[in-house]
Amino acid sequence: MAGHLDDHWPAWLGDLTITRQDDGTSTLTGTVADQGQLHGVLAGIRDIGATLLSVRALPTEEPPRAG
Template structure:
């Protein structure tokens, strides 16, 4: 029983994810993507970054699908913890 509880709580905790999609999104989409940081790469990709729990991650992937933009990658970031308010790159 305790293993089931540990599994549930680990999936409920937000983690920092980096979701890369092909094509550029305007920053106006920030609210639609739950306040994730939107970074436009020079190669034409958009990087969505921020704290997301498992349920919200599935919802975000549906939104990417609904936009018709190809999903390039999803990675868990180990650089920041979900409690960090700003990413290191925002001071540039």
């Protein structure tokens, strides 16, 4: 996201972790359970007037499959 977000926004944006980058942007990271929660986070970003620069899905560890 463009700009540095204040510490009170993570709870409002689904308890994501905010990392302030040296280039003046903020990175939000965390687990989003499903598309509904993702849409809620995106709506929250829109509602606070922040500029979203990109969205990326990162690999997660999957439990071993039985069988």
